[in-house]
Amino acid sequence: MATQKNEADREPQTAPDTATGGPGPLPAAVSVTGTVAAGDPGTEIEQRLQAAEEGRRTAELRFHNTVERVADGILVVDGEGTIRFINPAGERILGRPADRLIGTDLGVPLVTGETTQVDLHTPAGARVAELRIAETSWEDADALLISVRDITERRDAEERERQLLREQMARLQAEESAARARVLAEASRLLVASLDQDTILSDLAKLAAETIGDHCLIDVSTDLGPGRYRKIVASRRPEGDAEIVVCVETAGPPLPSPLARRVYESRRAERVVDPGPEWIEDACFEPEDRELWRSFHPAVVVVAPLLTSSGALGILAVTSSRTARGLADPDEALVADLAHRTSLALENTRLLRLAEEASRAKSDFLAIVSHELRTPLTGITGYAGLLMEELERPLTNRERSYVDGILRSADRLLRIIDQILLFARSRSGRDEVRYRPIRLSGLIEEVAAVVRPLAKEAGLRLDVHAPPPEIRVNTDAEIVRHILLHLLTNAIKFTDTGTITLEADLREGVAVLRVSDTGRGIPPDKIDRIFEPFSQAEEPHTRAIGGTGLGLSVVKNLVRSLGGDIHVASDPERGSTFTVRLPQPDPAES
């Protein structure tokens, strides 16, 4: 092509000549025959010249056809970047006729490597073109030959392909995150489904072995004692579901393994591909543990620390082996998330157990203290009683009133201690309920007989509405007596004038006991709290009236121990009514 160009250079072609929109401004189309025609015709030289001319024409024609027909645009720009030549394809690609292009500036193309891409702005719209540059000469000066290829469609196709790829990636990612979410949701469900540590850990290990890898190992310190460890391993079976293959309590290593120390310190999961013997050495101290790890044939291992606010509890590891179904690659973030949730659940079970133990300890403490207080009190009342019997000598009136004071104070103290003891017992839940069929009227009369003197002393009337004698209820008479005595003494304590009413009946298989008073009532804002321990409707009254504030919470616990419920209705003007409903247990159960 370069030789053709050089020939074309001999006959410079001007732009206006080719501006007719003809097939193409091919410079070589202008012939040079004029210089040969001067010789004698018919000579050998002439013939040879003619033959050469023929050959040249043929070549020109071939070149012409090639340049005109190629799909690529071909341009020649000079050293200033001015367009000197363009073929029809070039006109088409640039969207302008040659006469509007030749003589205008395109610019000197600066191209690194073979090609460069440019945006074309044609009257038909934006296109993308690829430029390829070759050095040439034009009119005896250096010039550049630019071939232009419209690659808009190719770019669009590539862009579509990329877009498709992006969409596929997004879909895969969405599926992956949906799968992750499913695993985590299932884990969360398992973690709250039980408060038993072994159940939680086994379920979790099975989930991880089924969904994340092939094996899951959890090695965690327990509350069973210092240095006690629980090791649980779940493995996926060929059927696809996982089973627990190891669940043992161990003494555990005296120190965390180097691996455990690493993840405790980094507080992050560690992921290893094809762990070697050294890694397994690091993972465990015990030979049988190493054997266990090796038996997993791990191709990928992710180990995450189990950390709580009180320190590191252990590790959770998920391993994958290369199997016929390919490699399940455990997701590092997913394992870390799972470990985090497991840590929280373990901490919850631990805190719950601590709280339960603390509560039980408190109740035990109260029971012991109450008992210890009662013993010396028995001495006080006993000796005071002996004095009252005047066995040694008669007492003066003053002495008798002193001893009477001692006895009454001791009696009050004893009742308070009894209440505390009862509360403690009802809390520690150790009191056995002994159901027996009893006559309801008899029980009511018995309680009324105890309370009547107290009511009289307080200047109050006691109305008793007992059911017919044939009504029998199946209950624990001791507990019902406690309930009614509490409610009645309470009513007397908080009523200044008027009547205390005690009612009892059996309605549709439910024993209904009711204690009403004409007292000061309970303020609406306090009514929700009166069954709480150490709560009295009006705090200042605590001192004026006395009492532990335990009464109603004890009553509530007692009522509950019988499977019943207690409600209060109160009107500051007219007093309060406590209603206890005790459903009758099935005779078969009792």
Next chain:
Amino acid sequence: MPPASSGSPAAHAEPIHLRLYIAGDSPRSQHAILSLRRLDGTSLAGRYRLEVVDVLQEPAKAEEDHVIATPTLLRISPSPRRRILGDLTELDQLVRALGGGEPRSSAD
């Protein structure tokens, strides 16, 4: 602040006014802008003023400058005007093409 110019030839005193034509945010356009930023690391640092024209935003201006392909870089001044087409990646080539104000050998 341009680097100390006391040692530079006085011929370099005239600032170079460049105008870059781009088309929206096409990859070619972004590449050209990034390439031109690197001029700050060359002998042209502090000596040129770059104006970026988006042919999609200002088609009239592009028409006026006969811009039919982008990226196209114009040296408006000093004269003679120069016009460069393409990716502008080769920094040395670019600096040479933009030159200082010295006339090209072909114009001698």
